[in-house]
Amino acid sequence: MEDAQVARLFSLSRAGGMSRRQLLETGLRLGLASPVILSLIEAAPNRASAMPAEPSSLLTASNAAQEESSGALTILWTSGTEDIDPHYTYSELASAVAFLVYEMLLKLKGDSTDEFEPMLAESWEVSEDQSTYTFKLYPDVMFQDGTPANAQAVKDSYTRWIELEGSPVNVITRFCDSPDKMEVVDETTLRFNLGNPQPLFLAAMASSYGPMVISPTALAENATEEDPYAHEWAKEFAVGSGPYILESNSVTEGITLARFDGYHRGWEGNHFEGVNFRVVPEDATRRQLLERGEADAATNNVTIDALEALRSNPAVQVTEYPTTRVVWEIMNAPRLLTKEVRQGFSYAFPYDEVLNIVYKGLLKRSGPIPDSVRGYDPEVFLYQTDLDKAKELILSGGFKEGDVFEYMVDANEEKDQTVAQLFQANVQEMGFNLELISVDYATIESTVYGDAPSEERPHFIGGWGWWPDYNSPWNQLWPNFTEENIGGGGSNAGAWVNARFEEIMAEAEHFESEEQLNALMKEAQNILTEQDPPVIYYGQRVDFTVLGADIQGFVPNPLYLEAYNVYGMSRAST
């Protein structure tokens, strides 16, 4: 195996298929002595002349002379992640790293949630009935280990995504549940024969959860009998075809990336040479690092109070933008007895205070579907605080004054604690009691996804929420409000069931036209709000990113939460 790798390294070196850095790194990994590697580097021809002619976008490391460097971009994070395998994990940090190390076939364009732009695929064709998708890949793209990133590599990678059955597997299996539906037409053409119309397949392929393409060579080298998909390796290491190479990864210290010289879009112009995802657990430290210019970016990772001060600090710039993350509190449907009681508590919620005092404007009132996701109903019913009406509805359900309700809340999340206290005050004003149960987030997550019966769960779980994996209202609603997702890992923690809603979801999963989907979603949103609310919606989150004053080119996308388009960003020269 190793001999074959060394032989391949020699061949790639002679062909100019690898950069000097890649030669050095791969050589060292293979255990070659430094003089041997140096001789390989010496023997390697200039890549510009050795590589086949490419379209203008396919530039190579030979552009170094025209480059203007921005140094490294330091992004602050509150904690590290133990797993960066894009086919397995849902971590936002892992996703942010995957965006820079790996590529997908395509991605969402800029801040749009329904337009796409190329990554590995330079173009794509969709059959008239939307059941067949053909992707034409850029030729001669290489992974960071020198393996060709061709159609077979994409198929292999997506086969692993399906078979590994990690957290984001539903993103692909909703449309393509078997590797047999992927057809390698030629070196650069991959076709998905989905069998039935799937209008959202492109949207799913542009999700930040799952569609990353991993080097099949790296996976094969690290697979074992017990771990045939090399998950143990991929949770800590990464080899993709993206602009940055993973250099180090530590749960407590962070992740560092360095520029991949062989990136197929080249390095002409002003780019960052590397990226540091630095783990800094303390709020005050993160703020100081940003203020002193020793860190360049942080998304949602400073307190809202600190944000107020940072907004007027000329050393930084604050960008605020709506996301697709909707925040709500879960109501335990069986314990709250009737839909009228749930409507009552929805009227009891202190919307204005939460919006203006707790979130300080970083929230936009919404129903279950955010406004940048298809199917959103701009006329969705929104509750307004009305304690008289609330009390009347709660009493009508069989509760009486003095009754105690339990509310589980994250003990370490200041915002959630304040929301809980404001809600508690309203509930008490109506003559009932709300007992706050402050627990660690781990307990909340275990309660939501766990198997405990409804009678053992609190009446309310605060600070929960959801965002879709891709632009699909079905993907936003199905996991949270369908009967299938009660217990056993599902997130319908309130055990809410509505027969008509189930029918709508079944129909919406295989919708055929946008008009049909919009009509179904309009009805679904009305059920989920006015008619039979399963949760109390606070609203749609407005995220913020604090950037150094000299950082330019940041374009947040509402679906790519906490991700950075680092390749398109740069540091303004002074």
Added chain:
Amino acid sequence: MLTRLIVRRLIFLIFVLFGLSLITFGLSHIIPGDPARLMAGPRAGKSAVAKIREQYGLNDPLPEQYVTYVRNLTRGDFGTSFTTRRPVSDDLKRYLPATIELGAIAFVMSTLVGVPLGILSSVRRDKLPDHIARFISISGLALPVFWLAIMAQFVFFGRLGWLPDGARLPIGTDAPPTVTGLYTIDSLIGGDWELFRLSLVHLIMPATVLAYGSLAVVTRMVRGGMLEVLNQDYIRTARAKGITPQAVIFGHAVKNAMLPTVTSLGLQIGLLLSGAFLVEIVFSWPGIGRYAVEAIQRLDYNATMATTLVIALIFVLMNLVVDILYLFLDPRIEY
């Protein structure tokens, strides 16, 4: 006598560790929550969670899990961390040196400053040096270490820019080749003076903050011990015989006042390790304290129990060292 003492203490240590393992195991498993669910991630399917539960033996009855844990422990196997998915012993090797380095520097600082300050405070009782020492001691005891850490960082990094915010080395700087895991020592071994300087500069603020509380205790202990000794008859006799004040203090008083101080110093090592939990968070110090906090937050039983046991082990061993030192400081003592 020394061998008997060591053997007796080591037998005692086994019971202590066994008791601790039982308590930490019990407490860890009382906390509601499902580590398998946390490991699988927020939107993982049932099969992914079930696979993890099976892989880590979380389906077994609790007594069986405990017996397996203790059996593995006797072989030096702390199990696998749910957080890092590596053997906990590997994680300890990775994170413990950072805490040891921080704690050791803090210990040296608190001893080198605290002992002379305590002596000065006692011989200049109720004079200006005593008042200064008292202010330092009381503030060191009264100020919470996390507050002190945040304020020190605000002043010396945020405002003055004299010291780095935290971490062991500047971001992007390669660590020295690992020999001991202590960057200061390893950079010296590698002959890299710049790296040594950087490691030291990064240690100054967290170590000083950590040392401050301990320094207060040491100062008060030394002062108290010295005042007691300075009132003894043999000190008065020594003075009456015309021995110089320096010889009285350093030749007679300090030596006898050191007995309670040694006890205190031994305990300080344990306190420095536990104080490091908060200091490591504020200064982003990748030590065992941060590792433990992450482990607790993620219901990582194995890592939580291992860090507790390791710290307990250090505590007990330090007490043993103190007892042995007693034998040398005061040969009249018998165990």
